[in-house]
Amino acid sequence: MSEQDDNALLTRRALLEGSAASALLLTTGMPLRSEAAAADEVSFAVHTNVVTLRINAHDSTLNLDSRTTLLDVLRHQLGLTGVKKGCDHGQCGACTVLVNGRRINACLTLAVMHENDEITTIEGLASGERLHPLQSAFIAHDGFQCGYCTPGQICSAAGMLEEARRGWPSHATHNLCAANIPLTDEEIRERMSGNLCRCAAYPNIVKAIAAAAHEARQ
Structure with missing residues (x-):
């Protein structure tokens, strides 16, 4: 056997011996790190904050883990289960609510x-x-099927109508200087594109929002 083969053999032997030693440590419960290293380990405490949230014109004072999302507080601590958890990644819009009149996930x-x-x-x-005009319009125009996305659709539509009223353009807006943007079907689809419907009730959702927009103008 050549010197090169001996070196390769030793290398393989060292690897096997090291693996056996690691297995022994794991099975016997012997420490894999020094006590000094264990003492330096940082423990992460849960930080809480007392917060007063004004939700639907009512104040709720809560002691919250600072990492808790607004969605989880609304659903699990306040019982407002109309707010739905869909993707939990801001992609489906099922959890849309209004904050100071603006829609957010x-x-x-x-x-x-x-x-x-x-x-x-x-x-x-x-x-x-008395239902909100958008709620009535969704019922009148059959703008939902399973209904899971509907709360987010309606809250998003409420925020969207206010955005259009203020003259905020979308990618579908042709006249960026228009004081009152006409809410065509194209405009509504573009502005509502962040809210997904797994039942594909989009045609009736557009009709419902258009009807509510027309009623608001009247």
Whole structure:
């Protein structure tokens, strides 16, 4: 056997011996690191904050883990289950709520960031027994099937109508200087593109939003 083969053999032998030693440490429970290294390990404490959230015109004071999303607070701590958890990555729009009148994805924001903000969920859109015009329009035009995405669709549409009223253009807007942007079907589809419907009820969703927009103009 050549000197090169001996070196290769030794290398393989060293690898096998090292593997056996590692297996022995694991099975006997012997420490794999020094006590000094273990002492230097950082322990991460849970940080909580007392936060008052104004949701649907009512104040709720909560002691929150600072990492908790607004979505989880609304659903699991306040019982506002109209806010849906879909993708949990800000891609489907099922968790859309209004914060100070603007639509956001509740799964992408931390609850502690919204103290003193006005938060509105689907439960807060109606006035007592009187439905919001968008809610009535979705019923009249059959703008939902399974209904899972509907709360997010309606909250998003409410924010979208206000954006159009203020003259905020979209990628589908032809006249960027228009004071009052006409909400064509193309405009509505573009502005609502962040809200997905797995039942594909899009044609009726567009009709419902267009009807509500027309009623608002009247």
